[in-house]
Amino acid sequence: MRAPSISERKRKHLEVCLSGAAAYATRTTWFERYDLPYTALPELDLADVDTRTVFLGKPLAAPVLIGAMTGGTEHAGLINRHLAEAAQRLGLGMMLGSQRAMLERPETRPSFLVRAVAPDVLLIGNLGVAQLVRGYGVEELVEARTSVGADAMALHTNPLQEALQSGGDEAFAGVIERLREVVPAVGAPVLLKEVGHGLSAALARAVADVGFAALDVAGAGGTSWAKVEDLVRYGEVRHADLVEWGIPTASALQQVREVLPDMPLVASGGVRSGVDAAKALALGAQVVAIAQPLLASALESADAVVDVLARYLRELRVAMFCCGARDLSALAEVTPSLRPRA
Numbered sequence: 001m002r003a004p005s006i007s008e009r010k011r012k013h014l015e016v017c018l019s020g021a022a023a024y025a026t027r028t029t030w031f032e033r034y035d036l037p038y039t040a041l042p043e044l045d046l047a048d049v050d051t052r053t054v055f056l057g058k059p060l061a062a063p064v065l066i067g068a069m070t071g072g073t074e075h076a077g078l079i080n081r082h083l084a085e086a087a088q089r090l091g092l093g094m095m096l097g098s099q100r101a102m103l104e105r106p107e108t109r110p111s112f113l114v115r116a117v118a119p120d121v122l123l124i125g126n127l128g129v130a131q132l133v134r135g136y137g138v139e140e141l142v143e144a145r146t147s148v149g150a151d152a153m154a155l156h157t158n159p160l161q162e163a164l165q166s167g168g169d170e171a172f173a174g175v176i177e178r179l180r181e182v183v184p185a186v187g188a189p190v191l192l193k194e195v196g197h198g199l200s201a202a203l204a205r206a207v208a209d210v211g212f213a214a215l216d217v218a219g220a221g222g223t224s225w226a227k228v229e230d231l232v233r234y235g236e237v238r239h240a241d242l243v244e245w246g247i248p249t250a251s252a253l254q255q256v257r258e259v260l261p262d263m264p265l266v267a268s269g270g271v272r273s274g275v276d277a278a279k280a281l282a283l284g285a286q287v288v289a290i291a292q293p294l295l296a297s298a299l300e301s302a303d304a305v306v307d308v309l310a311r312y313l314r315e316l317r318v319a320m321f322c323c324g325a326r327d328l329s330a331l332a333e334v335t336p337s338l339r340p341r342a
Ligand SMILES: Cc1cc2nc3c(=O)[nH]c(=O)nc-3n(C[C@H](O)[C@H](O)[C@H](O)COP(=O)(O)O)c2cc1C
Pocket: 013, 014, 017, 067, 068, 069, 070, 096, 097, 098, 126, 155, 156, 193, 194, 195, 196, 218, 221, 222, 223, 268, 269, 270, 271, 289, 290, 291, 292, 293, 295
């Protein structure tokens, strides 16, 4: 059977993600295992809570990125513009979806161009680690970044997804050496991210000296990209154990933080409320990223995306208020407690 083209596959990815069917069914983020310490006398006004931060050298009104999603399809340009406009209005950052389609089919480039509506946002481009093994290098990373005016590049690593994808890239041997050659030569910050199956302590050790500007743990408990591929390929889950495999986001975050105490970290994968975000920030993340929950609103309008994100931001502010954390450095000092097991 012929492998589907990138744009056909991307269209099906969007359909499956929108349907909600690609969420983990049996694995959670483990954020639910933690409680933030509740303070009945916070000694600050809610209006005084300050969520501002700087990430990768750019100011953010709150420690929230719109997660990497799309580009290269019919709807992608619209989705990206709505997401970007919302990020600009709220002072948040944004990651683009994989730009491989753009490098291989330059006619899809306009779907990635968001600077006109988001001149000030922290914008992060995206390519796959698997492509580096197959011949992409510094030139492609630089082109991907500069042609969309991004501030930084994210490299996604997704072996489980690729292994289940029809025609996926299965060659990962030599990948760390390749990253060592390429990442320091890009001349801009490069992040490493998973896509929802998580980075581990062992991986953090292995990439400690590669030169990444940040790591996005992209753990399990939200969208399972292995499940997306099974559903796209067969219309059903055929590999029940594989699609539920991954390191829960809260665990991935703690594992990576322990090995790399000074590395800027993004927590993503199943961040589904501002309280999840507050827990992630208290457990050692600098920012969080949110993908699937923004997809439906992104098809609709920038206003709809702003509405969804405003709920997260409000919840984050209230969580900080009721922990007595005036700003993000105070929140980082907060120790979430483990809930007793039922
Ligand atoms: C529709 C959609 C498309 C995605 N495409 C990409 C991509 O091109 N590159 C990438 O690195 N991650 C991609 N992701 C993965 C997300 O960035 C994120 O790591 C993952 O979905 C887990 O976050 P979530 O649980 O908030 O959805 C995509 C996610 C969604 C929902």
